[in-house]
Amino acid sequence: MKKLHDLSDLAEAFVKADTEYNYQPQLTKKLDNHSGDFSEQTLLEIALWKTNRYPTISQDLLDAINDLRKGYSEDKARKLLRKLLELKGFDLPMASTVLRFAVPDQLQIIDQRVYRFITEEDCLKIPYNIDQKIKLYFNYIDQLKSICQQKNIPFFKADRVLYQLDKIHNKDIRLKTSA
Numbered sequence: 001m002k003k004l005h006d007l008s009d010l011a012e013a014f015v016k017a018d019t020e021y022n023y024q025p026q027l028t029k030k031l032d033n034h035s036g037d038f039s040e041q042t043l044l045e046i047a048l049w050k051t052n053r054y055p056t057i058s059q060d061l062l063d064a065i066n067d068l069r070k071g072y073s074e075d076k077a078r079k080l081l082r083k084l085l086e087l088k089g090f091d092l093p094m095a096s097t098v099l100r101f102a103v104p105d106q107l108q109i110i111d112q113r114v115y116r117f118i119t120e121e122d123c124l125k126i127p128y129n130i131d132q133k134i135k136l137y138f139n140y141i142d143q144l145k146s147i148c149q150q151k152n153i154p155f156f157k158a159d160r161v162l163y164q165l166d167k168i169h170n171k172d173i174r175l176k177t178s179a
Helices: 010-020 025-032 040-050 059-070 074-085 092-102 112-118 130-151 155-169
Strands: none
Touching (some): 059 074, 059 092, 074 130, 112 155, 130 155
16 A cells, blocks of 8 residues: 555645546535535535535426425326436435425335334345335335324324334344345
């Protein structure tokens, strides 16, 4: 492994490294050029920059989210979920969180705690394929709606209440990240 003191021409190495640096270029430039006071949004952008999870949000995506909020249909929700899953930094739990806040009476967050609490599985296994993720999510939503109806749980609170129930009743059982 090379160390800094091993480089024979530090000036040349510095120029090369500076030229090749390409970490989240749009957000890096925005944060580098920030002047004025920091806001909550600035701090959130910095946190997302550091964790490399800053998505590029298009107006088309925002329009699709707002369209779903104005008139829910499963077809629109499936299309929006696909768009979200195609974003950098978004996997099924994050995408489902957006959907949950957009239409909480129709969709909820898919979460490993809730999943293990209501299914026979002890681990949420998220597939790599987007089509399979969408199928998994809507099968989960169907199951969650059925359980909510059977157990008289308000659907819009299901993700929170069932998450907390798992924490209360399974606090000593570690969450599994894979089978």
